[in-house]
Amino acid sequence: MRLSRRVAALAVAFGTMFATVACSGSEEPGEGTKKVEVFTWWADGGEKAGLDGLVGVFKTDCADYEFLNGAVAGGAGSNAKQVLASRLQQNDPPDTFQAHAGAELSDYINDDQLEDLSAQYTEWGLTNAFPKGLIDNLTVGGKIYSVPANIHRANVLWSNKTVLAKAGITKDATTLDGFFADLDKLKAAGVAAPLALGKDWTQQMLFEALLISKLGPEKFNGLWNGSTPWTGAEMTAAINDYKRLLTYTNKDRDTFDWTDAEKLLMDGKAAYQLMGDWEAADLDAKGFKDYGWSVFPGNGNVFQWLADSFVLPKGAKNADGTKCWLKTVGSATGQAAFNQKKGSIPARTDVGTDGFPAYQQAAMADWKTATQVPSCPHGSACAQTWQGAVGSAQGKFSSDGDVAALQTALASAAAEFGPKK
Numbered sequence: 001m002r003l004s005r006r007v008a009a010l011a012v013a014f015g016t017m018f019a020t021v022a023c024s025g026s027e028e029p030g031e032g033t034k035k036v037e038v039f040t041w042w043a044d045g046g047e048k049a050g051l052d053g054l055v056g057v058f059k060t061d062c063a064d065y066e067f068l069n070g071a072v073a074g075g076a077g078s079n080a081k082q083v084l085a086s087r088l089q090q091n092d093p094p095d096t097f098q099a100h101a102g103a104e105l106s107d108y109i110n111d112d113q114l115e116d117l118s119a120q121y122t123e124w125g126l127t128n129a130f131p132k133g134l135i136d137n138l139t140v141g142g143k144i145y146s147v148p149a150n151i152h153r154a155n156v157l158w159s160n161k162t163v164l165a166k167a168g169i170t171k172d173a174t175t176l177d178g179f180f181a182d183l184d185k186l187k188a189a190g191v192a193a194p195l196a197l198g199k200d201w202t203q204q205m206l207f208e209a210l211l212i213s214k215l216g217p218e219k220f221n222g223l224w225n226g227s228t229p230w231t232g233a234e235m236t237a238a239i240n241d242y243k244r245l246l247t248y249t250n251k252d253r254d255t256f257d258w259t260d261a262e263k264l265l266m267d268g269k270a271a272y273q274l275m276g277d278w279e280a281a282d283l284d285a286k287g288f289k290d291y292g293w294s295v296f297p298g299n300g301n302v303f304q305w306l307a308d309s310f311v312l313p314k315g316a317k318n319a320d321g322t323k324c325w326l327k328t329v330g331s332a333t334g335q336a337a338f339n340q341k342k343g344s345i346p347a348r349t350d351v352g353t354d355g356f357p358a359y360q361q362a363a364m365a366d367w368k369t370a371t372q373v374p375s376c377p378h379g380s381a382c383a384q385t386w387q388g389a390v391g392s393a394q395g396k397f398s399s400d401g402d403v404a405a406l407q408t409a410l411a412s413a414a415a416e417f418g419p420k421k
């Protein structure tokens with residue numbers, strides 16, 4: 001695996017923050033290139049397996065072009081987003097990059113960094129292929145700027161079945177109280193840190209899952225649209241419960257990516273991990289079979305969604321090749337090949353369940369009936385600036401446990417970056 005010169009320079013610039021860059025070739029794309037540089041953070045495990053599935057279809061459907069892997073490793077784009085921001089600032093965009101539907105995508109649109117794809121939607125017959133709500137999340141000012149690849153679910157609790165059985169836990173908890181009782185049982189059975197947890201964005205996910213249980217979906221949505229205050233007693237109670245939840249987690253959490261926490265679960269050192277359903281694909285890719293899943297206790301029939309989508313940046317070197325990539329992403333064949341390996345479900349409504357692992361088949365059924373709420377760390381609920389502020393506040397809380405300080409910081413973040421009244 002070789003690094004392109006430009007990416008290698010950025011790697012140096014980002015120092016230790018920068019993990020791995022996977023490039024399939026050493027040549028950089030240039031004028032008249034056939035290469036399509038696809039920028040993601042899907043560098044390993046189930047994420048890479050999903051990307052490979054899509055690339056397989058691209059190779060067949062877009063044989064005139066060549067896939068160039070611009071992946072920058074690091075869960076949820078923790079490294080990739082910085083590299084991307086820097087490249088966009090220098091007018092050096094990749095041919096396409098992944099962006100989450102919702103507020104995160106709006107950031108790029110508002111900064112005038114993306115081409116309008118409305119004509120391609122008509123040409124490729126995409127306009128009615130996706131659910132209307134999702135299309136609304138990809139549209140600004142009547143124009144549509146990206147092609148969604150999938151729907152992921154964020155609020156899933158993964159478990160190690162053997163560890164649960166040893167502690168005498170035979171049923172999934174459906175309430176927070178029940179969950180705390182199971183965590184206590186695990187501790188009593190000698191599992192010191194039964195809930196595996198990682199750094200920043202993974203902590204945001206755990207906190208959000210807890211907020212959904214404490215507030216319910218309507219008030220949870222209100223946190224992002226401005227109708228639910230971050231101040232007040234209900235939020236204080238939720239933060240106190242979150243503080244209690246942290247006492248069941250590994251102390252080195254702030255140094256862990258989601259895959260490090262996942263390893264604790266696979267090794268039987270932890271019983272649970274709250275993580276999006278890319279974990280299903282990753283556990284499968286790693287050959288770990290002894291896992292169970294349930295919706296986070298107390299979330300009921302809520303599906304916390306996020307969607308990866310691909311864009312055509314202004315100034316892309318190979319716009320025609322990128323359009324072929326985007327057409328593949330939006331096609332039924334592309335969505336089946338990608339999602340069967342990625343843990344997510346197709347964004348298109350016309351892809352059947354055949355060939356999908358059991359987890360995704362269940363998720364496809366849930367998606368049809370569940371109440372939908374968005375995710376801030378995965379861009380559907382909040383802009384990157386807001387996410388950054390929440391992330392720093394929670395990172396501080398992870399070490400000082402100061403409930404009042406966290407609540408004040410969350411309220412200030414909402415006032416600064418949330419919708420203006």
Ligand code: GAL
Pocket residue numbers: 041042047074075076077100152276278306307308377378
């Ligand atoms: C999310 C992304 C998923 C998955 C995850 C972990 O933000 O939407 O596709 O890659 O990060 O890296």
